[in-house]
Amino acid sequence: xxxxxxxxxxxxxxxxxxxxxxxxxxxxxxxxxxxxxxxxxxxxxxxxxxxxxxxxxxxxxxxxxxxxxxxxxxxxxxxxxxxxxxxxxxxxxxxxxxxxxxxxxxxxxxxxxxxxxxxxxxxxxxxxxxxxxxxxxxxxxxxxxxxxxxxxxxxxxxxxxxxxxxxxxxxxxxxxxxxxxxxxxxxxxxxxxxxxxxxxxxxxxxxxxxxxxxxxxxxxxxxxxxxxxxxxxxxxxxxxxxxxxxxxxxxxxxxxxxxxxxxxxxxxxxxxxxxxxxxxxxxxxxxxxxxxxxxxxxxxxxxxxxxxxxxxxxxxxxxxxxxxxxxxxxxxxxxxxxxxxxxxxxxxxxxxxxxxxxxxxxxxxxxxxxxxxxxxxxxxxxxxxxxxxxxxxxxxxxxxxxxxxxxxxxxxxxxxxxx
Ligand code: H79
Numbered sequence: 069x070x071x072x073x074x075x076x077x078x079x080x081x082x083x084x085x086x087x088x089x090x091x092x093x094x095x096x097x098x099x100x101x102x103x104x105x106x107x108x109x110x111x112x113x114x115x116x117x118x119x120x121x122x123x124x125x126x127x128x129x130x131x132x133x134x135x136x137x138x139x140x141x142x143x144x145x146x147x148x149x150x151x152x153x154x155x156x157x158x159x160x161x162x163x164x165x166x167x168x169x170x171x172x173x174x175x176x177x178x179x180x181x182x183x184x185x186x187x188x189x190x191x192x193x194x195x196x197x198x199x200x201x202x203x204x205x206x207x208x209x210x211x212x213x214x215x216x217x218x219x220x221x222x223x224x225x226x227x228x229x230x231x232x233x234x235x236x237x238x239x240x241x242x243x244x245x246x247x248x249x250x251x252x253x254x255x256x257x258x259x260x261x262x263x264x265x266x267x268x269x270x271x272x273x274x275x276x277x278x279x280x281x282x283x284x285x286x287x288x289x290x291x292x293x294x295x296x297x298x299x300x301x302x303x304x305x306x307x308x309x310x311x312x313x314x315x316x317x318x319x320x321x322x323x324x325x326x327x328x329x330x331x332x333x334x335x336x337x338x339x340x341x342x343x344x345x346x347x348x349x350x351x352x353x354x355x356x357x358x359x360x361x362x363x364x365x366x367x368x369x370x371x372x373x374x375x376x377x378x379x380x381x382x383x384x385x386x387x388x389x390x391x392x393x394x395x396x397x398x399x400x401x402x403x404x405x406x407x408x409x410x411x412x413x414x415x416x417x418x419x420x421x422x423x424x425x426x427x428x429x430x431x432x433x434x435x436x437x438x439x440x441x442x443x444x445x446x447x448x449x450x451x452x453x454x455x456x457x458x459x460x461x462x463x464x465x466x467x468x469x470x471x472x473x474x475x476x477x478x479x480x481x482x483x484x485x486x487x
Contacts, residue, residue, distance in 0.1 A: 075296065076286050078186060079247070080317060082139075083391050084139045084357055085139050085142065086130070086143070087358045090122070090125065090144070090329075091145060091154065091329065093148065099331055100148055103149075117167055122170070127180070135185060137381040140186060141185055141186035142180050145190045188247030189245055190251060193231065193250055193253065193264070200223045200227040201222065203222070204258065215261075228268070236277065246284065248285055249288050249290070250274075269291060271292055299318070305318060305355060306353065317354075318355040320350050320355060322343075322346055322360065323360045324373055325338070343359060344380060348408060348417045351408045387415075387442065389410060390417070391408070393410050394410035423478060424476055432451035432452070433451065437449075449474060451469070451471060
């Protein structure tokens with residue numbers, strides 16, 4: 069069952085990507101929203117800009133790490149909500165190029181391509197630095213005594229022109245770009261102030277320009293108008309997603325520890341088993357997962373993130389074929405498990421080990437051969453129709469005639485080393 073080729077074909081096939089959140093907030097090291105959370109003014113935030121020196125930002129290292137983990141695409145924050153740009157923009161000096169002489173977007177694109185991976189840009193529609201961006205309920209200056217006076221000089225029309233000019237730069241200066249992750253539209257009121265809707269960005273024209281400049285690009289739906297895929301954030305859908313009754317491509321974006329930007333004191337990391345579970349759950353529901361790392365203030369990938377990705381890489385080395393090019397299966401999985409299907413190969417992922425046997429309704433007579441994917445060792449098959457059935461008399465509950473029973477090792481064969 070292959071779908072018609074389309075611009076999204078590579079992305080469905082890829083299933084697994086790496087998100088990279090990096091900016092001057094990485095130096096504050098307490099969440100990429102630090103400017104908003106702590107209502108930090110421009111002058112006060114400037115100290116991160118002045119001291120920005122990402123001497124250990126090594127795009128080649130990031131690209132190698134992603135590829136080893138079985139990720140097929142990498143998405144970098146070209147600009148986050150704080151407005152600081154990682155490329156040499158002609159329309160602002162608030163850039164890595166002006167501050168430290170490096171076009172990090174250029175370094176990123178070259179390195180990702182060199183590893184044979186797809187290139188994605190994250191670009192924030194929000195901009196807490198631009199003088200024309202109207203202060204709303206999540207803006208760092210929302211608590212200023214004179215917000216109305218400040219806003220009277222601000223003009224979203226001028227900001228919109230700036231936003232479009234920056235996107236044009238990104239989509240014309242770096243060769244082919246495979247994916248654009250716009251972030252985000254929030255038409256709801258907060259703190260008594262209206263949010264921002266598609267009219268603030270002129271989303272239809274921005275989307276049109278995006279496609280005109282990069283005809284092959286895949287675009288998310290956070291412009292507030294339909295795009296090519298939807299982006300559940302830190303949330304795992306438990307079924308295929310639809311829009312207006314039609315199935316839609318989706319990508320769960322997930323963090324390692326709840327923060328996208330480097331967060332030094334947050335020690336609550338997911339374990340690699342959780343990460344793998346989220347990935348195969350995504351694939352089983354016809355979705356992707358993009359997993360985030362936040363390089364630290366010097367641009368380095370911290371040891372905790374590296375260890376998790378190394379462990380995921382170990383798992384992917386053995387199990388990638390159950391992920392890349394795989395999708396949902398038309399069978400109901402047993403408890404605590406999901407299926408993924410690729411061609412005529414069905415993969416059963418068990419999140420809780422069922423001791424010696426697992427029963428698979430509807431699969432009797434349909435499976436020719438079974439093995440553990442990790443080591444290629446044969447797994448025994450039995451059903452009511454087949455002989456021999458060595459343990460049938462021991463089963464407390466007879467299984468339905470269409471149920472296939474697998475005989476498993478008593479304990480889980482571990483391929484993931486805990487970190
Ligand atoms: O870049 C990462 C996040 O910083 C960004 N998207 C990912 C990829 C993101 N920005 N906003 N959000 C995610 C969600 C915003 C949630 C909000 Fe709120 C709820 C904004 C206002 C209400 C959380 C709570 C932030 C302020 C209060």
